[in-house]
Amino acid sequence: MKKLKGKIPVAILGATGSVGQKFIELLSNHPWFEIKEVAASERSAGKKYKDAVNWILTSPLPEKIGNLTVKECDTNLNSKIAFSGLDAGVAGEIESNLAKAGYYVISNSRNHRFDKDVPLLIPEVNPDHLELVKTQSYKGAIVTNPNCSTIGLVLALKPLQDKFGLEAVNVVTMQALSGAGYPGVSSLDIVDNVIPFIGGEEKKMETEPLKILGSLKNGKVKNLILKISAQCNRVAVLDGHLETVQIKLKKKASIDNIIKEWKSFTSIAQKLKLPLAPLHPIYYLEQEKYPQPKLHRNLDKGMAVSIGRLRECSLFDYKFVVLSHNTVRGAAGGAILNAELMLKLNYFNSIK
Ligand code: NAP
Numbered sequence: 001m002k003k004l005k006g007k008i009p010v011a012i013l014g015a016t017g018s019v020g021q022k023f024i025e026l027l028s029n030h031p032w033f034e035i036k037e038v039a040a041s042e043r044s045a046g047k048k049y050k051d052a053v054n055w056i057l058t059s060p061l062p063e064k065i066g067n068l069t070v071k072e073c074d075t076n077l078n079s080k081i082a083f084s085g086l087d088a089g090v091a092g093e094i095e096s097n098l099a100k101a102g103y104y105v106i107s108n109s110r111n112h113r114f115d116k117d118v119p120l121l122i123p124e125v126n127p128d129h130l131e132l133v134k135t136q137s138y139k140g141a142i143v144t145n146p147n148c149s150t151i152g153l154v155l156a157l158k159p160l161q162d163k164f165g166l167e168a169v170n171v172v173t174m175q176a177l178s179g180a181g182y183p184g185v186s187s188l189d190i191v192d193n194v195i196p197f198i199g200g201e202e203k204k205m206e207t208e209p210l211k212i213l214g215s216l217k218n219g220k221v222k223n224l225i226l227k228i229s230a231q232c233n234r235v236a237v238l239d240g241h242l243e244t245v246q247i248k249l250k251k252k253a254s255i256d257n258i259i260k261e262w263k264s265f266t267s268i269a270q271k272l273k274l275p276l277a278p279l280h281p282i283y284y285l286e287q288e289k290y291p292q293p294k295l296h297r298n299l300d301k302g303m304a305v306s307i308g309r310l311r312e313c314s315l316f317d318y319k320f321v322v323l324s325h326n327t328v329r330g331a332a333g334g335a336i337l338n339a340e341l342m343l344k345l346n347y348f349n350s351i352k
Contacts, residue, residue: 001344007034008348010339011079013094015070016040016053018182019085019108022332027083028062030336031275032343036079039071041090046070056182075101080140081348083335084109087181099138104348106143106335110200113144113208116220120144120211122151122334123274123341124267124281125158128216133347135219141347143338146212147204148330149173149232149241154209155281155305156245156322159261161213161224165250168227170316171205172244176237176293179326185234195234205230240293241326246316255310258318259284262307274340276333278304291323302328303337 010027014020015038027035039045044052050066071077073086073094084095084107092111099105112118117136119129121143133141146154153171160166175198177184189195210223235242262282269277278300284307285291291306299306302325313319324330342348 001346004032008032008081008343009034009036009079010081010083011035011037011039011071011077012083012085013039013073014085014087014091015049016044017085017087018056018178018184019327019331021053021055021057022327023083023085023336024062024065025057025059026276026328026332026336028065032340033081033336035065037071037077038065038068039073039077042072044070045072054182075103077103080104081106081339083332083339085332095142099136099140099142102139104140104143104342106339106342108145108331108335110147110204112142113146114211115142118142118144120146120208121338122146122154122212123269123277123337124265125154126212127268127341129221130342130345130347131216131219132221143342145331145334145338146208147201148179148324148326149175149201149243150205150208150212151330151334152241152305152322152324153205153243153245154212155324156262156307156320157209157247158213159265159282160247160249160258163257163261164253166226166247167250168248168316170229170246171231173201173205173230173232174235174237174242175201175232176239176241176326177234178239179241179330180234190234190236193236196231198232198234201232202230205232237293239325239327240297240323241330242291242293242321242323244319244321246313246319248316249318255312255318258310269337269341272341272344274337274344276301276303276337276340280304282307284308284310291321293323296323297325301333303333305329
């Protein structure tokens with residue numbers, strides 16, 4: 001990375017939403033990026049951001065951002081890097097139009113995740129997949145991050161796949177309310193309740209890990225062959241997706257072997273000291289009632305996953321519990337980490 005001559009201006013698309021607000025919070029003191037533009041739907045465009053948004057975060061809305069006028073999500077943006085927290089109903093076309101016009105779109109939405117030339121990126125897991133960007137015909141580029149529940153699962157699986165190989169995975173999720181966006185699930189539906197269905201989520205969890213854990217050969221990703229079964233539930237927790245996981249491994253491993261792999265797992269994001277990279281991507285918590293969303297979702301800036309309760313399983317080889325912060329690690333924070341890696345590896349060359 002060349003020495004920066006000042007911070008790089010960025011835009012937030014879908015800035016008024018649940019993920020958009022998290023982008024604003026996480027980027028408000030970022031050493032490399034500075035929010036210069038916020039954009040959302042035509043309902044919000046033209047208003048001051050503070051009048052358009054229903055700010056739901058506990059940290060105060062930064063005054064400078066509150067006074068920005070919300071723009072439309074079109075190619076009149078001045079910032080060449082756009083972080084997208086757009087509703088999936090509109091993200092596909094908006095993001096492709098921007099990429100065609102020379103913008104670098106770092107997206108949270110599902111629309112382009114399976115495009116053959118678009119990386120579905122987790123810097124700690126498949127940084128080499130960034131190479132796919134070079135095969136894109138866009139003047140700019142699109143890079144995506146996975147679904148908020150996929151990310152915790154894949155970070156837990158990656159060291160095990162590398163060391164022992166995975167044969168089968170079964171996962172049951174307990175997913176937080178903020179994962180449904182704002183206003184999300186009606187209070188009358190979720191108070192005193194668990195909803196055993198989240199539209200499209202199980203398919204995402206069963207397919208996204210195969211691309212992320214796949215291997216890049218000759219400019220193409222060859223998906224990992226692995227059986228994954230997922231069941232997804234919405235629970236009355238504000239932030240933090242908890243998942244119970246069962247795994248069958250290809251090679252024999254002891255409990256100590258597995259915990260050692262998790263604890264020692266590190267990656268290019270830590271090596272390059274990316275500003276939002278957690279010190280350790282994975283924390284193994286020994287207490288048998290951990291991890292818990294309320295206690296552990298903010299571990300290491302909300303960017304680490306916490307794992308606990310590794311034990312033998314009578315159906316598979318082992319079972320455990322994994323927790324990750326869905327709007328930080330699973331959305332805005334993950335996307336910012338992707339952009340940090342891209343900057344460090346000179347993927348934004350044309351705009352510096
Ligand atoms: P959200 O709270 O519903 O926010 C959606 C945003 O999209 C709002 O800013 C909204 O602007 C904007 N928007 C809606 N229609 C638009 C249009 N026609 N043109 C331009 N902007 C439009 O949703 P969210 O939870 O933040 O999720 C955003 C995206 O990230 C989704 O694709 C979601 O699947 C994905 N994601 C979410 C999470 C999570 O934990 N929440 C995690 C990973 C990925 P207005 O306010 O002006 O309507």
